[in-house]
Amino acid sequence: RADTLVMQSIYPSTLPLLGDTGVKLTEQVKRLTGGDLEIEFNEPNAIVGGNEMWDAISTGAVDAGWYSPGFAQGIIPSAGIFTAVPFGPDVREYTAWWYYGGGKELWADITAKYNIHTELCTILVPEASGWFAKEINTPADLQGLKMRIFGLGAAVMQKLGVEAQSMPVADTMTGLRLGTIDAAELSFPLIDKQLGMNEYASEYYFPGWHQQTSLITFIINQDAWDGLSDEHQAAIEMACAANVAMTSARGEAEQLQPLADLEAAGANVHKWNDEMMAAFKGAWDEVVAEQTAADPDFKRAWESLSDFRANYAKWAEIGYVQ
Amino acid sequence: MQSLLIIANVMAFPCRVVAKLLGFTLLVLMAVILYDVIGRRFFSTGSFKLQELEWHLHGAIAVLGFGYAYIHNAHVRIDVFSSNFSDRAKLRIEIFAILAFLIPFMALLAWYGYDFALRSFERGEGSSGGVGLSDRWIIKSAIPIGAVLTIMGGVAVLLRAIVALKRPDLMADPFGGEEAMPAAGTEAAP
Amino acid sequence: MTEFIAALLPGAMFLSLVVALFSGAPVAIMLMGISLVFGIIAVLTGEMRLVQATLIPNRIFSGTIENAVLVAAPMFIFMGIIMEKTRLAEDLLLTLQRLMRVVPGGLALAVVMMGTILAAATGIIGASVVMLTVLALPTMVERGYGKGLAAGTVASAGTLGILIPPSIMLVFMGDLLSVSLGHLFIAALVPGLLLSACYVVYIVVRSALQPGVAPRMAPSTGEDRTGLWLETAKSVVAPLVLIVAVLGSILGGIATPTEASGVGVFAALVLGLLRGRLSWPVLNAAMDSSVKQLGMLFFIFVGATAFSYIFRIVGGEHFIVETARSLPFGDWGLLMAMMGMIFVMGFFFDWIEITLIMLPIFAPVVPLLDLGDHVTSQEMIYWFAILVALNLQTSFLTPPFGFALFYLKGAAGSVISMADVYKGIIPFVLVQLVVLGLCIAFPEIVLWLPEVLTQ
Numbered sequence: 015r016a017d018t019l020v021m022q023s024i025y026p027s028t029l030p031l032l033g034d035t036g037v038k039l040t041e042q043v044k045r046l047t048g049g050d051l052e053i054e055f056n057e058p059n060a061i062v063g064g065n066e067m068w069d070a071i072s073t074g075a076v077d078a079g080w081y082s083p084g085f086a087q088g089i090i091p092s093a094g095i096f097t098a099v100p101f102g103p104d105v106r107e108y109t110a111w112w113y114y115g116g117g118k119e120l121w122a123d124i125t126a127k128y129n130i131h132t133e134l135c136t137i138l139v140p141e142a143s144g145w146f147a148k149e150i151n152t153p154a155d156l157q158g159l160k161m162r163i164f165g166l167g168a169a170v171m172q173k174l175g176v177e178a179q180s181m182p183v184a185d186t187m188t189g190l191r192l193g194t195i196d197a198a199e200l201s202f203p204l205i206d207k208q209l210g211m212n213e214y215a216s217e218y219y220f221p222g223w224h225q226q227t228s229l230i231t232f233i234i235n236q237d238a239w240d241g242l243s244d245e246h247q248a249a250i251e252m253a254c255a256a257n258v259a260m261t262s263a264r265g266e267a268e269q270l271q272p273l274a275d276l277e278a279a280g281a282n283v284h285k286w287n288d289e290m291m292a293a294f295k296g297a298w299d300e301v302v303a304e305q306t307a308a309d310p311d312f313k314r315a316w317e318s319l320s321d322f323r324a325n326y327a328k329w330a331e332i333g334y335v336q
Numbered sequence: 337m338q339s340l341l342i343i344a345n346v347m348a349f350p351c352r353v354v355a356k357l358l359g360f361t362l363l364v365l366m367a368v369i370l371y372d373v374i375g376r377r378f379f380s381t382g383s384f385k386l387q388e389l390e391w392h393l394h395g396a397i398a399v400l401g402f403g404y405a406y407i408h409n410a411h412v413r414i415d416v417f418s419s420n421f422s423d424r425a426k427l428r429i430e431i432f433a434i435l436a437f438l439i440p441f442m443a444l445l446a447w448y449g450y451d452f453a454l455r456s457f458e459r460g461e462g463s464s465g466g467v468g469l470s471d472r473w474i475i476k477s478a479i480p481i482g483a484v485l486t487i488m489g490g491v492a493v494l495l496r497a498i499v500a501l502k503r504p505d506l507m508a509d510p511f512g513g514e515e516a517m518p519a520a521g522t523e524a525a526p
Numbered sequence: 527m528t529e530f531i532a533a534l535l536p537g538a539m540f541l542s543l544v545v546a547l548f549s550g551a552p553v554a555i556m557l558m559g560i561s562l563v564f565g566i567i568a569v570l571t572g573e574m575r576l577v578q579a580t581l582i583p584n585r586i587f588s589g590t591i592e593n594a595v596l597v598a599a600p601m602f603i604f605m606g607i608i609m610e611k612t613r614l615a616e617d618l619l620l621t622l623q624r625l626m627r628v629v630p631g632g633l634a635l636a637v638v639m640m641g642t643i644l645a646a647a648t649g650i651i652g653a654s655v656v657m658l659t660v661l662a663l664p665t666m667v668e669r670g671y672g673k674g675l676a677a678g679t680v681a682s683a684g685t686l687g688i689l690i691p692p693s694i695m696l697v698f699m700g701d702l703l704s705v706s707l708g709h710l711f712i713a714a715l716v717p718g719l720l721l722s723a724c725y726v727v728y729i730v731v732r733s734a735l736q737p738g739v740a741p742r743m744a745p746s747t748g749e750d751r752t753g754l755w756l757e758t759a760k761s762v763v764a765p766l767v768l769i770v771a772v773l774g775s776i777l778g779g780i781a782t783p784t785e786a787s788g789v790g791v792f793a794a795l796v797l798g799l800l801r802g803r804l805s806w807p808v809l810n811a812a813m814d815s816s817v818k819q820l821g822m823l824f825f826i827f828v829g830a831t832a833f834s835y836i837f838r839i840v841g842g843e844h845f846i847v848e849t850a851r852s853l854p855f856g857d858w859g860l861l862m863a864m865m866g867m868i869f870v871m872g873f874f875f876d877w878i879e880i881t882l883i884m885l886p887i888f889a890p891v892v893p894l895l896d897l898g899d900h901v902t903s904q905e906m907i908y909w910f911a912i913l914v915a916l917n918l919q920t921s922f923l924t925p926p927f928g929f930a931l932f933y934l935k936g937a938a939g940s941v942i943s944m945a946d947v948y949k950g951i952i953p954f955v956l957v958q959l960v961v962l963g964l965c966i967a968f969p970e971i972v973l974w975l976p977e978v979l980t981q
């Protein structure tokens with residue numbers, strides 16, 4: 015009889031890159047183990063909602079999760095560093111830090127007390143900065159703007175006078191169309207196109223400074239992980255590593271057509287000007303200062319990443335054609 | 337038997353007090369929504385925390401009123417067949433349901449819910465990025481507290497049902513009659 | 527031996543629930559009790575680890591408390607009860623009935639109208655059914671309407687909200703299918719209004735053929751005409767203000783649909799004050815009654831979340847999923863089989879379980895369906911989603927376990943019996959099926975409006 019791990023997903027299986035890669039993991043693991051290990055993919059909320067997944071897997075009530083650590087930020091403030099760092103590294107640099115710069119070990123250390131084992135299992139290209147009802151040309155345009163955005167990005171936006179909004183998805187969409195809110199941050203073109211975001215707002219801003227890279231992880235209760243045979247653990251590790259390589263390629267390749275489609279449907283694609291980027295960066299520096307002061311783990315993670323990036327900068331500069 | 341009725345009233349008392357508070361919470365929830373809506377539209381007041389407060393208040397109203405609803409027999413029943421049962425049979429079924437189902441289930445919920453809220457407290461759980469409300473353990477505690485109140489409401493009904501079964505002269509219907517439901521105070525309105 | 531028991535668990539669990547529910551004890555307690563009993567059996571047979579039971583608080587928290595959309599439930603129910611206690615609702619209904627005196631079944635039509643308007647403001651079934659019940663059911667019964675017709679009208683009008691946008695169910699489906707929510711909302715509009723129109727037709731025909739179930743108002747004499755118009759104006763203005771407050775604040779971009787519920791409460795309080803009917807005891811009674819109704823509503827939520835969780839663990843879905851995967855039909859046959867399965871599941875499960883179990887299985891199959899010129903492949907997923915939504919809306923109404931029926935009975939108390947509810951709802955379920963059939967036969971009903979609007 016095959017071993018089965020029950021996995022709750024935070025993204026639906028139909029969502030490209032974010033969700034379908036979780037299904038891919040289950041298929042790969044099944045093939046690699048000759049059907050000996052099955053991972054059961056459960057759609058969002060089927061067993062438990064996203065914000066409760068960390069707790070559920072920590073107690074062992076659910077074996078495993080298809081998860082972005084950022085959803086645990088309410089419990090682990092530093093989780094933001096392990097999901098999406100504003101003005102953070104790109105896919106190459108991030109994976110370099112995660113696998114060979116101490117990132118993985120640091121996260122394992124921070125999360126040890128929750129009894130959860132993490133495998134990086136998908137890595138995503140930059141998101142868009144969001145959909146806005148009007149053009150934003152100077153930081154003053156952000157004053158009083160009502161935007162649906164979460165986490166560290168929301169903290170940065172609030173510094174610039176944006177009123178961050180927490181509202182359900184349905185209210186976000188209708189609210190954006192009816193003018194109840196002025197902006198919303200969703201995802202990258204591939205998914206924004208699929209969700210028809212151009213039907214709600216027309217000004218589409220890049221780059222998504224708040225989320226240059228996003229991580230999706232396979233998390234598993236430590237006891238469940240320890241209970242797996244060495245072969246089964248290896249199968250999951252290999253499938254996840256392959257997933258990371260494949261998604262970093264696929265994420266780059268699949269944005270072009272949706273972006274063209276969105277533009278054809280009337281979306282105006284903008285790049286933030288230098289003044290705006292400087293304002294975002296300035297606000298982010300303030301947020302980092304606050305977060306590092308408030309949480310020792312955030313400080314540790316931020317310093318590890320910053321040190322790595324300082325060293326890496328030299329290599330990036332001489333190694334690549336600019 | 338009289339003492340059982342007195343204990344029943346003691347058990348029902350916290351349910352009544354909480355229900356009263358929940359009634360006012362409805363007004364508070366309305367006020368928070370209005371303040372949020374007007375502030376966002378006309379005065380640029382921040383609303384992330386208010387929006388989270390809205391579901392906190394809703395959540396408290398949602399899980400703290402089960403016991404009170406039970407004392408007042410507000411819970412749905414499918415009476416298609418049971419309307420033909422004798423009164424004594426109905427009382428026996430009710431007593432069984434409370435003893436075998438309601439109290440053990442709610443005891444588990446209180447126990448697990450306590451652990452659930454405690455974990456949240458120990459981890460200092462708040463909202464993501466610190467932009468919303470902190471201290472999630474407060475609203476999470478509503479689950480075990482709600483379960484305890486439900487047990488109290490259940491025990492009150494149970495004791496009355498026992499009296500109704502043994503001494504129908506003292507009380508015929510565990511849910512009916514002013515002597516069984518004193519101090520509700522709010523039933524007078526049209 | 528334990529494997530044998532395990533295989534029987536889903537069926538046994540379901541049958542036990544049926545017996546337990548008909549015992550006449552509270553539905554929510556029976557849902558909890560059956561979950562408890564089968565949870566224990568599942569632990570003893572090794573189907574479940576004890577630690578899995580600790581997830582119940584998490585499920586209650588993420589499904590009921592930390593669910594910002596549900597904030598509309600306490601507010602709309604409170605609003606409805608304020609309207610009832612200040613007799614604003616009764617005024618409105620009777621005035622509408624008076625205005626529609628020439629049409630048979632005027633009071634029932636007024637309820638359908640109110641349900642349709644309410645549907646445009648909320649999508650929480652429990653909230654709108656409870657609200658309409660307290661508003662209209664006692665008045666209808668008092669005026670001599672057949673209890674079945676009254677219950678059927680209220681329950682079906684109260685469930686329109688799940689179809690007419692904004693709708694939490696469509697949000698859920700849009701998310702699971704990863705399709706445009708706006709497109710889905712627009713596609714649901716015409717079928718939703720069509721359904722409402724079909725209820726109207728049914729009520730008019732039934733009341734005309736069988737005047738005893740929907741007594742007409744006595745014709746007014748000449749002398750009270752001016753008084754009537756004044757009264758009419760007064761009682762129509764009040765609800766109009768309410769509608770403007772709720773829908774206007776949404777469409778004006780001031781409040782989200784969820785927040786509009788709070789605006790509605792405020793408007794109801796102000797109206798009650800203006801008409802001099804909102805005294806302290808009345809407000810107190812409204813708060814007290816709302817707390818009871820909400821306790822009733824969310825007690826079922828808690829019972830249902832426990833039941834569906836344990837049912838899942840003992841393998842209740844497995845059988846359904848396997849059957850769905852092995853259907854040996856052609857394209858039309860497959861579509862009909864999927865619709866049939868969803869309909870049958872609707873007798874027993876809530877829409878959340880059905881969408882979670884079935885949609886991910888059906889989703890990959892749907893775009894591959896080849897129905898010739900009937901529906902193009904890019905429109906297929908939207909058409910299918912609306913068909914599923916219509917079908918699921920029916921699941922709220924199907925006896926014995928339609929949740930709308932529970933909420934209605936809970937809110938109505940002893941005014942009607944469950945048997946009245948069961949009898950009364952059947953014709954409305956048939957109307958639902960007719961509309962579903964129309965949408966299958968004529969896909970334009972679903973696809974026309976989105977196409978026009980996106981041109």
Ligand code: NA
Pocket residue numbers: 644645646647648649650686687688689690691692693
């Ligand atoms: Na609706």
Ligand code: NA
Pocket residue numbers: 871872873874875876921922923924927928929
């Ligand atoms: Na049903």
